[in-house]
Amino acid sequence: MLGSTYPHQVCSAARALEVVGERWTLLIVRDAMHGMRRFEEFQRGLGVARNVLSDRLGKLVDAGILDRVEYQERPVRLEYQLTDKGRDLRPVILALTQWGDRYVPHPDGPPRLARHIGCGAPVTQRSVCDVHGVIDNAEVRTVPGPGATARERAGEPTPH
Amino acid sequence: MLGSTYPHQVCSAARALEVVGERWTLLIVRDAMHGMRRFEEFQRGLGVARNVLSDRLGKLVDAGILDRVEYQERPVRLEYQLTDKGRDLRPVILALTQWGDRYVPHPDGPPRLARHIGCGAPVTQRSVCDVHGVIDNAEVRTVPGPGATARERAGEPTPH
Numbered sequence: 001m002l003g004s005t006y007p008h009q010v011c012s013a014a015r016a017l018e019v020v021g022e023r024w025t026l027l028i029v030r031d032a033m034h035g036m037r038r039f040e041e042f043q044r045g046l047g048v049a050r051n052v053l054s055d056r057l058g059k060l061v062d063a064g065i066l067d068r069v070e071y072q073e074r075p076v077r078l079e080y081q082l083t084d085k086g087r088d089l090r091p092v093i094l095a096l097t098q099w100g101d102r103y104v105p106h107p108d109g110p111p112r113l114a115r116h117i118g119c120g121a122p123v124t125q126r127s128v129c130d131v132h133g134v135i136d137n138a139e140v141r142t143v144p145g146p147g148a149t150a151r152e153r154a155g156e157p158t159p160h
Numbered sequence: 161m162l163g164s165t166y167p168h169q170v171c172s173a174a175r176a177l178e179v180v181g182e183r184w185t186l187l188i189v190r191d192a193m194h195g196m197r198r199f200e201e202f203q204r205g206l207g208v209a210r211n212v213l214s215d216r217l218g219k220l221v222d223a224g225i226l227d228r229v230e231y232q233e234r235p236v237r238l239e240y241q242l243t244d245k246g247r248d249l250r251p252v253i254l255a256l257t258q259w260g261d262r263y264v265p266h267p268d269g270p271p272r273l274a275r276h277i278g279c280g281a282p283v284t285q286r287s288v289c290d291v292h293g294v295i296d297n298a299e300v301r302t303v304p305g306p307g308a309t310a311r312e313r314a315g316e317p318t319p320h
Contacts, residue, residue: 005183008207012259016256064263091285099251106170106307108306116299123295127274143275
């Protein structure tokens with residue numbers, strides 16, 4: 001865990017941000033998804049201070065998002081590999097990328113494109129209904145679940 | 161814009177995080193999606209210091225994610241409404257929530273559930289291929305696009 005940033009928040013987005021919301025953290029996970037594994041690669045790619053990178057990598061290992069693996073014995077050299085928990089952050093990063101491509105575009109076009117490994121066609125993050133398949137995001141609403149607070153179950157605030 | 165947190169990063173996820181990556185920002189957007197509009201509602205819901213909330217709301221207005229709208233004239237009272245740019249963050253928040261539900265679960269179950277407005281069935285965020293429809297996240301890879309740096313286009317780092 002990266003510390004209790006949102007102590008009074010029960011929602012799962014807030015709980016997720018406690019783990020991956022710290023500065024640089026999601027970008028390290030992104031780079032790991034792009035194939036980076038070694039400290040020097042992350043450092044060169046991110047241009048972040050070494051002590052900050054070292055701190056973030058350690059926290060990601062503690063949170064079970066990266067595994068620290070010895071790839072050389074003498075001298076000992078370590079690399080970082082995504083766990084399943086880390087790989088499952090892919091939709092978060094792809095959704096952020098999709099939004100950034102649209103609303104904070106790079107002048108030359110998207111720096112990175114998501115593609116289907118099987119056929120090479122573009123891939124987007126979409127809302128998928130268990131019954132109706134792909135639906136428009138505007139057709140999604142969220143409702144209080146079993147872990148909601150009493151206030152949330154009571155329906156405050158009322159949409160107005 | 162919320163300040164230049166990642167000045168050397170060209171990727172759209174990094175550019176997105178420059179806008180919405182600051183502490184509290186995504187949770188304010190989440191609450192706005194749940195129907196909150198007024199300062200006091202956000203303040204009560206988040207339990208965040210008023211000066212921090214005021215700062216974040218101002219930055220979200222500057223970034224075009226919220227509109228500040230007068231809903232009462234005497235005395236003047238303002239509320240905050242999501243713009244299209246703000247509403248399009250829904251996939252990011254839903255993907256974060258989905259990951260949090262799985263990996264940082266609330267002991268009583270998910271505090272909030274995503275549902276299809278039309279039929280009430282569960283909704284998940286999925287990867288959708290233009291050709292093949294819904295695919296597994298493991299079938300997605302990212303490749304350098306037109307805005308990639310020379311190093312990225314050259315293929316560094318090589319996945320290994």
